[in-house]
Amino acid sequence: MLIEIDDLSVTFGKGRDAVRAVRGVSFAVNARESFGLVGESGSGKSTILRAICGMAPVTGGELRIDGVPLPKRRSKAFSRRIQMVFQDPYASLHPKRSVDATLAEPLAIHGIKGRDERVVQAMTDVGLDPRFRFRFPHQLSGGQRQRVVIARALMLEPEILLLDEPTSALDASVQAEVLNLLSRIREERNLTYLMVSHDLAVIDHMCDRLAVMKDGRVVEQLNRSALASGDVREDYTRTLFAASAHEVAP
Template identity: 60%
Template sequence: MTAMLSIEGLKVIYHGFSALKGVSFDVEPGESFGLVGESGSGKTTILRAIAGLAPIASGTIAVNGKRLGARRDKAFYRRVQMVFQDPYGSLHPRQTVDRLLQEPLAIHGLGQGEQRIQQALDEVGLGSGFRFRYSHQLSGGQRQRVAIARALILEPTILLLDEPTSALDASVQAEVLNLLEEIRGRRKLTYLMVSHDLAIITHMCERLMVMQSGEAVENLDVSQLAAHQVTRSYTRNLLKASAGFDRRTRLRP
């Protein structure tokens, strides 16, 4: 079986700074794969490189066995879509939800706009009452739902999720995570999800890769992580940190 997404020796250099130093991994069709790391670890850079938003210095990216060239074509964007971290920044401030959802349809010349928009809004749990609102009339969770609807309206097979809930409150986060899971189940999507929160990744993914300063630290199954079967001290530190503050383990002076 060919991998849905295959990344080989990916390097990204921004103005002389090596953001990714040769990273490889495969994501199987229908799988949800997590990328974990702290800021500057390069996890978001991977998503951007796949989406064609980061300068790739070397390495290859293949979608469904087909190697991507230097430029992404329109067909690529119908297969791969992305949901951004900050729902306050990812929606155009002067466009209504309707206009936001119309745009991808117009770009790809898809018909039945009315029906598709209605369907997309229903799918993310926003009724038609939200269709003509501007983004400032929406809460953070609703904005993120609109962003998800926008990504889904082109019927992609791969969804890149860049910390989709880190800007949301805990209760709203749960709702959005549930929605993402439900959509994946229904549409048989492949997820590549980035998060700094191990708990979210274990909840959403089957496998994950831990990253640090542009390099892969280790690859794990979620069950291994849940059982604390990790080999690298960095991962162990992350696990410990995510358990909360512990007054007894005062950090060294």
């Protein structure tokens, strides 16, 4: 098991105002697997990704990568193994930094040489015209921005990508392009994906196994074939299934 999440709890705030965003969640992701977390807003799915990155107050349980518990402070070595793609490409790029500056930043932090070639290569890898290299985020479309975000996550050549609703802010046609890109990259680089989405159809398209979340708990874990055959145990999963299936088969 590459990623192990064991009885994880995350609580924001203290005392009476405490919000228990994640309540004792456990699951594990194999190397080179694509694992999905589905749920509606407030189900705690994104918080799990943030907890892995050390950006959420973990109040219980353990997170292990390759069997080794994650240290309290995430190290630079962690950065080289795990990267994240954020939900809103409008909010996850620094508005005053060009594509070039954004992509070169991780190289500078880790003292990696060959900035020019690597930036251009990364742009071509995600299907961005290298002529866009010195554009600012506001000069790019939503899909192009998300490609920059993906390229940035790949700069350090990580083995795990955490995908936080990577297409929910995009148009349907652009979503298809970005999902195709993510599938291709995973194949080419043997990546492990942990993907969060509210859209069961997207998760089904991208992931081998998935966990359905509600109110900070995992309701059910499924694999793809079970979902396709409608072999689900929980009512909530069925509701979600019905709501999502509606979108595809009128």
